Amino acid sequence: MPGSLPAYQPGQPDFSILRLGHIEYLVTDLERSRDFYVDVIGLFETERDADHVYLRAIEDREHHSVVLTRDKAPGIGHFSFRVSCEEDLNRLAHRFESLGLPIRWMQPGEERGQGRALRVQDPFGFPVEYYSQMEPAPWLLQQYHLHRHGCPTRLDHLNVLMPDAQAGFDWYTRELGFYCAEYTAARAPDDRVWASWLYRKSTVHDIAVMTGRGPSVHHAGFSLMEPMGVIRACDALGSAGYANNIERGPARHGISNALFVYVRDPDGNRFELYTGDYLTIDRDQPPMRWELDDLRRQSLWGAPPPRRWFEESMTVHDIRGGRMQPLADPAIHAIPSYVE
Amino acid sequence: MPGSLPAYQPGQPDFSILRLGHIEYLVTDLERSRDFYVDVIGLFETERDADHVYLRAIEDREHHSVVLTRDKAPGIGHFSFRVSCEEDLNRLAHRFESLGLPIRWMQPGEERGQGRALRVQDPFGFPVEYYSQMEPAPWLLQQYHLHRHGCPTRLDHLNVLMPDAQAGFDWYTRELGFYCAEYTAARAPDDRVWASWLYRKSTVHDIAVMTGRGPSVHHAGFSLMEPMGVIRACDALGSAGYANNIERGPARHGISNALFVYVRDPDGNRFELYTGDYLTIDRDQPPMRWELDDLRRQSLWGAPPPRRWFEESMTVHDIRGGRMQPLADPAIHAIPSYVE
Amino acid sequence: MPGSLPAYQPGQPDFSILRLGHIEYLVTDLERSRDFYVDVIGLFETERDADHVYLRAIEDREHHSVVLTRDKAPGIGHFSFRVSCEEDLNRLAHRFESLGLPIRWMQPGEERGQGRALRVQDPFGFPVEYYSQMEPAPWLLQQYHLHRHGCPTRLDHLNVLMPDAQAGFDWYTRELGFYCAEYTAARAPDDRVWASWLYRKSTVHDIAVMTGRGPSVHHAGFSLMEPMGVIRACDALGSAGYANNIERGPARHGISNALFVYVRDPDGNRFELYTGDYLTIDRDQPPMRWELDDLRRQSLWGAPPPRRWFEESMTVHDIRGGRMQPLADPAIHAIPSYVE
Amino acid sequence: MPGSLPAYQPGQPDFSILRLGHIEYLVTDLERSRDFYVDVIGLFETERDADHVYLRAIEDREHHSVVLTRDKAPGIGHFSFRVSCEEDLNRLAHRFESLGLPIRWMQPGEERGQGRALRVQDPFGFPVEYYSQMEPAPWLLQQYHLHRHGCPTRLDHLNVLMPDAQAGFDWYTRELGFYCAEYTAARAPDDRVWASWLYRKSTVHDIAVMTGRGPSVHHAGFSLMEPMGVIRACDALGSAGYANNIERGPARHGISNALFVYVRDPDGNRFELYTGDYLTIDRDQPPMRWELDDLRRQSLWGAPPPRRWFEESMTVHDIRGGRMQPLADPAIHAIPSYVE
The missing domain is CATH 3.10.180.10 (2,3-Dihydroxybiphenyl 1,2-Dioxygenase, domain 1)
Structure with a gap:
């Protein structure tokens, strides 16, 4: 590959x-x-x-x-x-x-x-x-009697959109010292990185940079203790009146091997609950390559992502005040061919 | 309800x-x-x-x-x-x-x-x-070293389509002595059973009878040992080259509480792998009623069923020879309003 | 067998x-x-x-x-x-x-x-x-956001001790119409039932009758939604300060195929949390026989039961007042040879 | 702590x-x-x-x-x-x-x-x-149809015994650059490290050094994909005729938070199958301290370890030939007070 x-x-x-x-x-x-x-x-x-x-x-x-x-x-x-x-x-x-x-x-x-x-x-x-x-805070890992439903273990990664994801890849790797676990190549003949999964800690990513309307944040990813956590999270969302907030999944990504579900909070902010990725200890391991239009990249199995999963993302603040940053469109195709 | x-x-x-x-x-x-x-x-x-x-x-x-x-x-x-x-x-x-x-x-x-x-x-x-x-056959329940992937425990139920599901309900309950665990009422003012989940053994159903083009079989349902079996079945299907044979799910039905995935075999025959239903020991328990257009009926959570899940089913043999039985359309609406 | x-x-x-x-x-x-x-x-x-x-x-x-x-x-x-x-x-x-x-x-x-x-x-x-x-009570099966830890689904069975378990077997089957799923034969040349798993509903048992000091109740068994529930129950017990209340397990019984853990409540009353037994639909199925000293009977895997698991049980009330029923010892061996 | x-x-x-x-x-x-x-x-x-x-x-x-x-x-x-x-x-x-x-x-x-x-x-x-x-070898992570039973994901750590575990701690941290996630302090007034969990990659340990008869290896630890893998491994061992090779567990360690089972191979070599430990990304995190005689250290819940789990370990080769290295006894107590 x-x-x-x-x-x-x-x-x-x-x-x-x-x-x-x-x-x-x-x-x-x-x-x-x-x-x-x-x-x-x-x-x-x-x-x-x-x-x-x-x-x-x-x-x-x-x-x-x-x-x-x-x-x-x-x-x-x-x-x-x-x-x-x-x-x-x-x-x-x-x-x-x-x-x-x-x-x-x-x-x-x-x-x-x-x-x-x-x-x-x-x-x-x-x-x-x-x-x-x-400041330190009490560790809840072994406070099992307090754990609930999906039970996130940590904020694992962020997935962001920018019009030029190759520039984002270059910035994070060259300037900030990130390593690349996997990436998606843009459709030929574009000789560009369409998306990349970049890490400092030894998991698949701390941040993924994808081609899209940006600057915006597609989702934050929380890891769960175990795969049943994905099912329990869905069950709790469903019975608590949030069935419609489940946007995509459960399904499994080819990229990162994550068993995932994407959720919108009551305001529409998006996050991912997932489990099943792997450790990236050998930093000299060549990044895994995926083709943009390979459906297995997005879904080793599971329904294709709904269109809004590609089209909607979260705008971000300007640090100098409460305004939101303006958005720009990408120069290249931002949606794979398999999206209906 | x-x-x-x-x-x-x-x-x-x-x-x-x-x-x-x-x-x-x-x-x-x-x-x-x-x-x-x-x-x-x-x-x-x-x-x-x-x-x-x-x-x-x-x-x-x-x-x-x-x-x-x-x-x-x-x-x-x-x-x-x-x-x-x-x-x-x-x-x-x-x-x-x-x-x-x-x-x-x-x-x-x-x-x-x-x-x-x-x-x-x-x-x-x-x-x-x-x-x-x-004839008896060796019991494999405790031969764990031979178990694979989703690991079905039993053929649990059948789901069939017929043009007049009220007639099917009457036949199974009155003539054959089946009990009703849950049912879907047709849209008002039709005073009819649109679908029913009928049992002899003490699970939610041995057979479900739904309104649709028939006589045809929508699916057979196999129960799994545990909910993770649904995920493992999807993983095995996905990596063995059968990702596209996963037609619907994983998701959870409101009816029967099943955590399910629907799969097509290499010929397109459909079956369900599921877990999570309940025992029906108290036969005097009033049947649970669901409204046809209540999305929770089909999906406590999870994507709405694809249209083909409603439109396609398996034809059946005439016992007097190899011909298939002809199909007839139902008189009333066979597809809920929430199907796109 | x-x-x-x-x-x-x-x-x-x-x-x-x-x-x-x-x-x-x-x-x-x-x-x-x-x-x-x-x-x-x-x-x-x-x-x-x-x-x-x-x-x-x-x-x-x-x-x-x-x-x-x-x-x-x-x-x-x-x-x-x-x-x-x-x-x-x-x-x-x-x-x-x-x-x-x-x-x-x-x-x-x-x-x-x-x-x-x-x-x-x-x-x-x-x-x-x-x-x-x-009286009916609201059904909590689909109130997933309220479920906690092991999450028992139902009181499934009772396990009682009496000095003459053959007499108990005869009473339940002949007088009360119970069926037998599995049984343990007493050590030869005793031609007796040492224990039996007896049902009316279609699971392995509603009541098991074992040889022992009685009349007493060994445990009540609650079924769980899934095998991870056994682990979650132990985790919750451990972190809530009840690690020592876990008496035996997790392990798997040969009899009934249950993945189980035995727990003592704060007063020492015993119950079992389990999952993994099977349906008993075909009542003409011959009962499965186990030999008393076959360790797999008690533990398909897992540590042998501690001696107190055999020696301690719960006394029962006299219905005519608050006195406890007196206990009598069994005539035959009540503890298998593999117990240390 | x-x-x-x-x-x-x-x-x-x-x-x-x-x-x-x-x-x-x-x-x-x-x-x-x-x-x-x-x-x-x-x-x-x-x-x-x-x-x-x-x-x-x-x-x-x-x-x-x-x-x-x-x-x-x-x-x-x-x-x-x-x-x-x-x-x-x-x-x-x-x-x-x-x-x-x-x-x-x-x-x-x-x-x-x-x-x-x-x-x-x-x-x-x-x-x-x-x-x-x-040499690289094909990656099996996404070859789910080939996965079996417990399905180890990686060799995660080694646990070794040496007479002076403080010296081992000093060697690994000072000479080899290892970090310490958790440790057990010797019983007062001994001002010594009784055992330590030391890492280079970002998990709880690559190697643990414990006080005991050595040089010897207590076990190698393989991580599993999910907690149910521990149960599935036991089931496969039990039904394949290896029930007696399960030496300890399933139970959960306080140290490392691992849900574990210890297994002997057909020759008696020991390994651990586990899941549930945590990432050690923040290397400046102070090591977690446990007291030797705190039972929760060994077992957040679960039966106390059998004595042979403390007394037996694997001898190691001399690199200059096939001879085994001679063993020496520790100067301080090597077995916690809670072991029967």
Whole structure:
């Protein structure tokens, strides 16, 4: 399956990104969203204030991996990566400033539980935060009597859309030191990466970059403890009145081998619950190549994705204020041939 | 949820039907079908001859619950019910003859492993067999090292289509002594049963009778050992090259509570693999009523059924020869409003 | 595996027992027990009064299948079978009176939610109740968002000890019309049934009768939705502080094929959580025979049962007052050779 | 739960160990062992020659993670770690030689499928191999129709015994750059590490070092795809005639959170099948501390380990010939107080 793409050489930046950290979902009814994520999905509340609820999953040992923020419209406030040390933040700030990109320092506690952090608007318009310290929180992994339904273990990855996914691939691998586990080649004769699954921690991805209208976030992915978690999550969603919020699945991706279900929260924000991916320990392993129009890429089995799964995604904040980033269309085809 | 329908009084016939027995699938390539049902689906071969393969599931203690028969076109040769004793066969023959319906006696061994049996063409045109004795076969329930993939435990039920499903309901309950676990009421002002789930053994059904073009068989249902069997069956189908044979699911029915997947065999014959239904021990329990256009009836969660799931079904043999029974259209709407 | 035992002919009584109904556990701290059975085990509270909590499982459609009753010491208040109609109660009363056994009529509502019922002290000293009517309760099977941990589906069976288990076998089959799914033969040259698994509903048993110090109840068995429920139950017990209440398992019985775990409640009352048994539809199927000292009988795999699993059981009430029934020792060996 | 131990500072060696690579089991009947590991356990055969069978698990992308070698007695021939590059091998050779320890170069292909490799006898007497290159082998992760029973995904870790586990902890962390996820403190007033779980890849461990008679290997641990795999493995072992080879479990460790079963192969070699541990991405996370006599450490729930689980382990080869390394007893208590 390996082809000529992608010819990539992971960069050796002077900072070290460890993993995806957390995501901020904008919600219009904080209480309703809190109940959805906690009572039905199985996340746990660490803390809340007037406009935010801070949530974590059962493998989390720090304050939060999800922030629900009250806003006028849904979308993504920011997402974050954890770096190895405080000094990395300065190095990252230096790099972003040298590229003429907006940065903003977050003071310790400005985001609850979090130390000093750096927010940037990346070259593609995404509101990205880097942090190294966060308050510890009680570990819930072995508190089985509190586990509910699908029971997410961690925020595993983010999947984002941008008009030029090859540029996103280059940025993450060369500038930020990400490795590539799998990728989708654009339809010939386009000699381009159509999508890539990129990692710092040893799973299939911390972030996937796909061709599409962007900058936008397609979904955040939460891993579950076991495959039955996918069924239990669907059962709980169905009986709690959220059957229509199940957008796609259960089915299995060829890419990443994930057994998945995609869910919309009460505001329409999308996330994935999945299990079944593999460890990426050997970073010299050549990336697995998939062809765009290979249906097995999307679905080793299961119904083809509905069109809205391709067409709809979450807009993102400008870090300099509450406005949403404008969207641009991709130059190349953004929807595979097998979508009806 | 109980409504005015169905006003039913189970009959007290002078024979006792115990349960659904077996089904005969007509297949065009016997070897290919055998490999599909054994290697991918997880049934076990008891015996074969030139034109038949006899299969059983792991709870079966007798010779077969599935017969694959070589034929020119797919479809259903016959299906059978086990009765409590030899004498019941005579009583059934008498009843069918008194109704002027065709009968045919099968000699012991004419169908491998089976004692004397009665085949009839029932009032709706279905080729039904009644038998009381079948050779025992080794029990595979505790031969775990031989179990594969989805691992069906038993042939649990049959789902058939006929133009007038109320008549089918009346026949099975009044004449044959079946009980009703759940039913779907036709759209008002039709005061009719649109579909019913009818049982003799203590599960939700041995046979379901739905409104549709018939006489035809929509599917046979095999129960699995556990819900993960549904996922494992899909994984095995997907990797063995049968991803497109998964027609619908995994999803959960409101009716019967089944977690299911519908599969087409290499000839297009349909069956269901499912788990999660319940026992029907208290026969005086009022049948559960569902409205035809209630999506939860079909899918507590999961994508709506594809149109072909409603429009396609398996034709059945005339017991007096190899011809297929002609089909008739139903008088009332056969497809719910939520099907696209 | 079939041997010469048991030569049994199910009786044809003039009443029809449908299934095991409910069990009354005596507990010394009602609140603590309620929390244990509801929050950790996953039963649901239907109703309570000063001295009782009425519980049901998710398949139950009636008021209760478990009663927790405040008492000075643990044990079993009574257990019950549902019969097919009110008239059956009179027939049973007549039969017990003709045998000179104590009976007591329970007025409607005397046990919450239940119609008129008959309590008897059976020939072996057990406090047995027969009833035909109980108030319906909301069905929780499809209320998945409320399910917790192991999530019992129903009270499936009872396992009792008596000094002469052959006599118990004879009573249940000949007098009460039970069928035998499996049995254990006593060590040669004893020509006796050492234990038997007896059913009216179509599962492996409603009641098992084992040789031992009695009359006493060894355990009640609750079926779970799926095998992972056994693991989830253990995890919840372990993290909620009840690791030591797990007495035996997870392991798999040869008899009944159950994947099981045995649990003691906070008072030491014992129950089993299990999954994986099979349907007993063909009542003419010869009972499966097991030898007493065959370890696979008890454990297809898993550690041998601890000695206390054999030696300890729950005493039972006298229906004429709050005294416990005296115990008698069995005449034959009550503990298999493989127990350390 | 964190205590004063261990005061550890991971070293910064000039080589980079990536992960545990493979293990060589010595077996007395090659064919019997091959059938056991392939047909019952679910590993896959890549290649064999007269005296070896090379096996891999479904996540493996290289030639083997297990070697079965014909020998006169069971035990461990060697185990190996993968390093990041060829040059690391030279650096490791230099280091071991400077410590006066035996080394031996393995030529490419001397172990089938493997490039040039370094074998050493480490300071504690273990036969350890380092390699950087191995031939790729087809990936079986998505060949679901070939998966069997427990279906191991990868060789995850090794658990070794040595008389002075504090010295082993120091060696692995300071000299080899391992991180510590969890540890057991010796009983007070001993200010020592009794056992430690040490990792290079981001799981709980690549190697655990425990106090005991050594040098010896307690077990190799294979991860499974899902918790039901533990049950399916037991069922397959039980029905294939290996019920007595299940030594301990299923149960759940407090340490590592693993749901596990310990199995002996036909020669008595031990391995663990497990699922449920967690990712160790944040290497600055303080190690979790457990007290030796805390039963939850060993068993969050489940029966206490049998005494032989503590007393028996696998001897290891001298790399300079076929002799087994002599064993020495630990200076401190090697068996927790809760073992009967």
